[in-house]
Amino acid sequence: DAGVIQSPRHEVTEMGQEVTLRCKPISGHNSLFWYRQTMMRGLELLIYFNNNVPIDDSGMPEDRFSAKMPNASFSTLKIQPSEPRDSAVYFCASSSQQGLNTEAFFGQGTRLTVV
Amino acid sequence: KQEVTQIPAALSVPEGENLVLNCSFTDSAIYNLQWFRQDPGKGLTSLLLIQSSQREQTSGRLNASLDKSSGRSTLYIAASQPGDSATYLCAVRSGNQFYFGTGTSLTVIP
Numbered sequence: 291d292a293g294v295i296q297s298p299r300h301e302v303t304e305m306g307q308e309v310t311l312r313c314k315p316i317s318g319h320n321s322l323f324w325y326r327q328t329m330m331r332g333l334e335l336l337i338y339f340n341n342n343v344p345i346d347d348s349g350m351p352e353d354r355f356s357a358k359m360p361n362a363s364f365s366t367l368k369i370q371p372s373e374p375r376d377s378a379v380y381f382c383a384s385s386s387q388q389g390l391n392t393e394a395f396f397g398q399g400t401r402l403t404v405v
Numbered sequence: 406k407q408e409v410t411q412i413p414a415a416l417s418v419p420e421g422e423n424l425v426l427n428c429s430f431t432d433s434a435i436y437n438l439q440w441f442r443q444d445p446g447k448g449l450t451s452l453l454l455i456q457s458s459q460r461e462q463t464s465g466r467l468n469a470s471l472d473k474s475s476g477r478s479t480l481y482i483a484a485s486q487p488g489d490s491a492t493y494l495c496a497v498r499s500g501n502q503f504y505f506g507t508g509t510s511l512t513v514i515p
Contacts (some may be wrong), residue, residue, distance in 0.1 A: 321501060332507040333494070340501060381448060383503070393439050394496070394503050396449040 294397035296382050302403045308370040311400045314363055315384030323383040323394065324357055324367050333381070339365065372404045407432045407499045411506035418485055419514050426480040426509045428495035433473050436498040440469050440480050443492045443508070452493075453480070485513045 295314040303309050315322050324336040337347040342359045350357070354373070359365040369376055379399045386392045408431045418424050428438070437456050441449040453462045453469040455478070461470040468481040478495055494508040 323503065325505075333505040335502060335504075338502065345501065383449075385503075393437070393451055393454040394498075395451065396441075398448040401446075 294382055294384050294395050296380075296397035296400050298400060299398060300401045300403075302405065303372055305373055305404055306371045307404075308368065309372045309376075309402060309404075311367040311380050311382075311402070313365045313367070313382030313397060315365070315382070316395055317363065319384035319386050319395075320362065321385040322359060322365050323385070324365070325381040325383065327379045327381060327399070336367070336380075369402075372402075374404045377403050407435075407497060407502075407504040409495060409497055409504050409506040411493075411495060411509050413509060414507065415510040415512075417512040417514060420485060420487060422485050422513075423481065423483050424485055424511070426482070426493050426495075426511070428478040428480070428506055430476045430478075430497045430504070432499055433476055434499060435473065438469075438471055438478050439496045439498070439503070440467075440478075441494045441496065443494060445491075449494065482511075485511075487513045487515045489513050 297312045320341050323338040325333050327333045336349045337357045339359045357367045379401050381396050381399045383394045383396045385394045410429045412427045435457050439454045440452045442452050443449050453464055455462045455471040466483040471478045490513050492508040492510045496503045496505045
């Protein structure tokens with residue numbers, strides 16, 4: 291398996307524009323997590339899905355953020371409209387829920403810069 | 406809510422030294438604990454996974470221990486090398502979430 295795949299790797303956009311980040315989890319994994327990493331706050335969980343269903347989105351900072359998982363092999367995180375303070379690295383991770391003692395695998399992240 | 410703390414935040418050692426990184430967590434009801442390595446500008450690479458029923462795991466020069474009752478884990482790196490320089494993060498799985506520490510930035514000086 292190629293691991294968790296995220297795209298794009300880098301995104302530079304102007305304030306006010308819509309940004310869509312994409313994630314393909316490891317095949318067979320049924321839990322998917324979106325994290326945001328900044329120097330100030332470290333890794334923050336934004337939202338996670340089990341079996342394509344959002345379970346906890348309490349980490350989503352504002353209504354400008356939304357996430358979807360239309361099927362087991364694809365998820366998106368959308369920011370609309372984007373703001374400079376959204377600049378961060380966004381990571382997607384997946385895990386199997388076959389027993390909760392399984393590990394998380396991370397993608398390489400998307401570095402978002404909003405100017 | 407689970408809180409994970411890593412001490413120290415940064416560590417600098419000469420090559421060849423053995424070192425210990427610390428991780429503590431507030432809620433002992435965990436399924437597992439995972440240690441990750443993150444290189445600058447890169448993603449997180451899993452190093453070791455310790456199940457809640459285990460006391461330690463070893464991989465090469467790395468040894469991780471877990472004391473669930475006291476809410477502590479350590480990552481021991483033997484004979485450190487410049488290539489070990491990175492940020493090391495620990496994460497505990499509670500419920501269906503992973504809770505991360507803020508990491509220890511390690512620099513191994515040649």
